[in-house]
Amino acid sequence: MSVADATVALRRRVRRSPRTPLGLLLAGVAGAALAIVPIVFVALEARGVSASAAWHLLVRPRVGGLLANTLGLLAAATVTCSVVGVAAAWCVERTDVPWRHGWTVLLVLPLAVPEFVSSFGWVSFFPSMRGFWGALLVTTLAYYPFVYLPAAAMLRAGDPALEETAQSLGLGRWRTFWRVSVPQVRLAALGGALIIALHLLAEYGAFAQLRFPTFATEIYAEYQLGFDGASAALLSLVVVAISIVVLGGELGLRGRGRYARVGGGAARRPVRIRLGRGRPLAIAGLVALVALALGLPLTALAYWIAQGSSSTLPSGSIVGAAGTTFGLAAVAALTTVAIALPIALLAVRYPTPLSALLERCSYVARALPGVVIGLALVSFTVRAARPLYQTSAVLVLAYVILFLPLALAAARAALAQISPRLEEVAQSLGDRPARAFARTTLPLLTPGLAAAASLVFLSTVTELTATLLLRPTGTETLATHFWTYASALSYGAAAPYAAVMVGVSAIPTYLLVRQLDARTS
Amino acid sequence: MNAVSVSGLAKAFGATPVLDGLELEVPAGSFVAVLGASGCGKSTLLRVLAGFERADRGCVRIGEVVADDGVRRLPASRRRVGHVPQEGALFPHLDVRANIAFGLPRGERRGGARVAELIASLGLAGLERRRPHELSGGQQQRVALARALAPRPTVVLLDEPFSALDPDLRDRTRTDIRAALGELGTTTILVTHDQDEALSLADHVALLRDGRIAQAGTPQELYRTPADVDTARFLGDANLLPTTDGGLMLVRPEDLRLSPPEDGAWRTAVVTSVEYFGHDARVQLRCEDPPDAPALIARTTGGDTPDVGQRVSLALPPAAHLVPHSGTRG
Numbered sequence: 001m002s003v004a005d006a007t008v009a010l011r012r013r014v015r016r017s018p019r020t021p022l023g024l025l026l027a028g029v030a031g032a033a034l035a036i037v038p039i040v041f042v043a044l045e046a047r048g049v050s051a052s053a054a055w056h057l058l059v060r061p062r063v064g065g066l067l068a069n070t071l072g073l074l075a076a077a078t079v080t081c082s083v084v085g086v087a088a089a090w091c092v093e094r095t096d097v098p099w100r101h102g103w104t105v106l107l108v109l110p111l112a113v114p115e116f117v118s119s120f121g122w123v124s125f126f127p128s129m130r131g132f133w134g135a136l137l138v139t140t141l142a143y144y145p146f147v148y149l150p151a152a153a154m155l156r157a158g159d160p161a162l163e164e165t166a167q168s169l170g171l172g173r174w175r176t177f178w179r180v181s182v183p184q185v186r187l188a189a190l191g192g193a194l195i196i197a198l199h200l201l202a203e204y205g206a207f208a209q210l211r212f213p214t215f216a217t218e219i220y221a222e223y224q225l226g227f228d229g230a231s232a233a234l235l236s237l238v239v240v241a242i243s244i245v246v247l248g249g250e251l252g253l254r255g256r257g258r259y260a261r262v263g264g265g266a267a268r269r270p271v272r273i274r275l276g277r278g279r280p281l282a283i284a285g286l287v288a289l290v291a292l293a294l295g296l297p298l299t300a301l302a303y304w305i306a307q308g309s310s311s312t313l314p315s316g317s318i319v320g321a322a323g324t325t326f327g328l329a330a331v332a333a334l335t336t337v338a339i340a341l342p343i344a345l346l347a348v349r350y351p352t353p354l355s356a357l358l359e360r361c362s363y364v365a366r367a368l369p370g371v372v373i374g375l376a377l378v379s380f381t382v383r384a385a386r387p388l389y390q391t392s393a394v395l396v397l398a399y400v401i402l403f404l405p406l407a408l409a410a411a412r413a414a415l416a417q418i419s420p421r422l423e424e425v426a427q428s429l430g431d432r433p434a435r436a437f438a439r440t441t442l443p444l445l446t447p448g449l450a451a452a453a454s455l456v457f458l459s460t461v462t463e464l465t466a467t468l469l470l471r472p473t474g475t476e477t478l479a480t481h482f483w484t485y486a487s488a489l490s491y492g493a494a495a496p497y498a499a500v501m502v503g504v505s506a507i508p509t510y511l512l513v514r515q516l517d518a519r520t521s
Numbered sequence: 522m523n524a525v526s527v528s529g530l531a532k533a534f535g536a537t538p539v540l541d542g543l544e545l546e547v548p549a550g551s552f553v554a555v556l557g558a559s560g561c562g563k564s565t566l567l568r569v570l571a572g573f574e575r576a577d578r579g580c581v582r583i584g585e586v587v588a589d590d591g592v593r594r595l596p597a598s599r600r601r602v603g604h605v606p607q608e609g610a611l612f613p614h615l616d617v618r619a620n621i622a623f624g625l626p627r628g629e630r631r632g633g634a635r636v637a638e639l640i641a642s643l644g645l646a647g648l649e650r651r652r653p654h655e656l657s658g659g660q661q662q663r664v665a666l667a668r669a670l671a672p673r674p675t676v677v678l679l680d681e682p683f684s685a686l687d688p689d690l691r692d693r694t695r696t697d698i699r700a701a702l703g704e705l706g707t708t709t710i711l712v713t714h715d716q717d718e719a720l721s722l723a724d725h726v727a728l729l730r731d732g733r734i735a736q737a738g739t740p741q742e743l744y745r746t747p748a749d750v751d752t753a754r755f756l757g758d759a760n761l762l763p764t765t766d767g768g769l770m771l772v773r774p775e776d777l778r779l780s781p782p783e784d785g786a787w788r789t790a791v792v793t794s795v796e797y798f799g800h801d802a803r804v805q806l807r808c809e810d811p812p813d814a815p816a817l818i819a820r821t822t823g824g825d826t827p828d829v830g831q832r833v834s835l836a837l838p839p840a841a842h843l844v845p846h847s848g849t850r851g
Contacts, residue, residue: 419610421610422610422612424597424604425606425610425665425668426612426624427598428571428572428598428600428603429598429603429623429668429671429672430599430601430672431598431624432596440612
């Protein structure tokens with residue numbers, strides 16, 4: 001269906017809600033159409049494969065091994081992340097471990113280290129750390145904050161009366177923990193675990209370094225070996241299918257999660273459990289966790305930078321790469337927010353079945369790993385838009401599709417805070433609708449949009465996979481420079497690029513901690 | 522001349538009719554209250570008048586202009602209808618002065634003569650630089666009204682503007698706003714579910730029920746001579762006594778005079794309960810004769826309250842209004 005056909009069909013359906021401005025609707029349809037370009041192209045590519053060829057490509061030992069690797073790691077890492085994340089959150093929020101705010105910051109900060117940087121840290125120090133166990137260790141240390149954050153929020157806001165009641169009913173300290181505290185955080189932890197699963201499915205760089213083949217690394221490798229579109233498309237569809245299952249689970253959970261948010265107005269602070277002789281043990285555990293998750297990658301970077309400075313470091317190229325990266329990220333951030341805004345407006349202000357559909361289309365990218373989006377855009381430009389092949393425009397388009405869900409969620413949340421009455425009042429005072437929007441909603445929305453833009457900016461700075469596939473020849477970002485040097489084992493040359501990326505990512509990570517503090521104070 | 526005139530207005534959401542053949546005339550300079558139970562379509566009526574919803578059928582005139590005839594619709598921005606929503610909806614990013622000046626032409630926004638005038642007449646002096654969150658609920662409502670009045674609208678619509686305020690503040694804000702509107706001579710339509718508010722503030726009250734105006738008139742007309750039983754009950758406590766010819770006689774509680782038992786009284790009754798409010802009291806009575814007579818409600822002044830179980834004589838008021846029995850609706 002062409003965009004024009006779609007628009008006609010959409011207009012017909014929307015007629016019941018006559019207030020939806022046509023311009024807004026067209027902008028929303030265009031944005032959502034952009035977001036589903038990759039999945040449409042992967043599907044078209046895969047359709048060209050005959051059934052028997054597909055059978056041969058999918059049912060072979062290699063694919064079985066990939067499936068076992070991917071699903072095995074998915075199962076193991078979500079469990080280890082949940083255990084580590086909940087245990088750390090409980091120690092910090094509900095026991096008498098000292099220096100709570102400091103621990104919160106330190107335990108969340110590993111999110112600022114891109115996975116391919118922390119795996120670099122491990123591999124550069126322990127070259128033998130490869131395969132499943134290495135991957136499990138590195139991903140656990142990189143991803144446990146996704147469980148830690150919601151679990152800590154839940155434990156901080158949770159009603160201490162529940163635990164007190166359990167104790168008054170004769171349960172001891174540990175049985176109270178298992179039978180009352182853990183069920184309370186279970187939903188929050190499960191939500192975090194599903195986000196981790198999506199990241200694991202999409203991650204390329206870390207697993208390439210750890211020599212642990214997953215679908216993402218295999219798709220990339222097949223692309224590099226010689227462009228076998230059919231095989232890559234089929235493998236992509238498998239990843240997308242697994243992601244959709246995971247995403248469905250997460251959406252289902254979020255609906256139920258609301259019930260779990262009990263007693264938001266509980267003014268009392270949770271009672272902290274005295275650990276007694278266990279306290280040094282808990283502190284030692286937290287120290288070890290922070291040392292491994294944050295200390296080791298940062299030490300590795302510092303060590304290799306020191307080593308590298310003895311050799312001749314091409315300092316000019318890091319400035320150039322930073323300039324290129326920030327420029328691309330700025331364009332991507334502005335474009336993504338501009339595309340997300342109409343979709344958010346439609347979803348919040350004109351809720352119709354159609355606007356819900358547009359919003360869901362825009363979230364489809366959450367199920368698409370960067371490597372799939374990258375490959376789909378390569379074949380899209382080669383087949384349908386040849387002049388765009390190997391241009392920055394396509395790279396920016398990939399960033400837009402990758403990070404549209406991020407921007408949309410932020411814009412939607414900001415918009416939901418603003419009463420639609422304000423625009424109505426402005427209209428009754430003589431403003432035409434567009435002017436009323438510009439004078440009331442837009443200024444109030446600006447901080448939210450700025451937050452959305454910075455999230456996209458910072459995610460773009462550390463994006464590796466799609467950038468590797470789509471960058472124009474000669475264009476180097478911080479991530480690709482790092483990757484080139486790290487792959488060539490020039491650790492000293494690679495480390496400075498990683499250091500800049502970690503420094504930039506520390507900002508949104510710190511904001512996450514601030515958000516946790518603000519929400520629960 | 523009418524500032525607003527509505528005829529045959531119909532509006533449905535999906536299959537649910539909300540307004541159905543509504544007629545309303547609002548004379549210029551008057552204060553009209555549209556009174557109705559929650560969910561009767563009051564807010565929808567205001568939103569159609571303001572231009573935020575379109576009419577399915579019927580005709581809405583604002584001043585001389587046809588604003589909506591079910592086919593063509595004048596956009597809200599060109600109606601000259603001021604709107605004060607329930608929650609005030611002040612622009613949170615602007616201070617009091619900028620909020621009030623919002624609807625003025627750019628040149629007038631700077632000079633501020635009109636803004637100064639409204640700040641004075643609504644008692645907002647000294648608050649010009651405050652942001653909405655720094656104002657009390659009553660102050661917010663007065664700013665919202667000043668903002669609506671600034672561009673000199675043909676009519677200003679008040680959508681339950683006092684219901685979010687606590688009782689003490691509500692009374693004072695009501696009095697202030699009524700005084701300011703009277704002074705400025707602005708045509709006003711107030712929508713409310715509170716019959717005390719409607720009766721005490723408005724020149725005319727229109728009772729909205731089942732999507733149409735059940736009765737319109739002065740507060741006295743509606744209270745003393747309601748057209749049907751539902752209207753009589755909605756406007757306050759009502760004793761409805763069957764008459765010999767099948768009609769109902771309306772006796773308001775304050776019309777019943779209580780006196781010590783005496784022979785030859787209209788009725789003799791026993792006090793079954795007393796709710797004491799300080800300034801007055803609501804007294805429930807059981808008639809002794811005939812034994813199957815309906816229970817009665819009387820209102821006495823606070824200084825003259827009977828005790829439960831006490832026997833009293835009742836005097837019939839000199840003139841009572843007859844409500845046609847057929848006026849009863851389900």
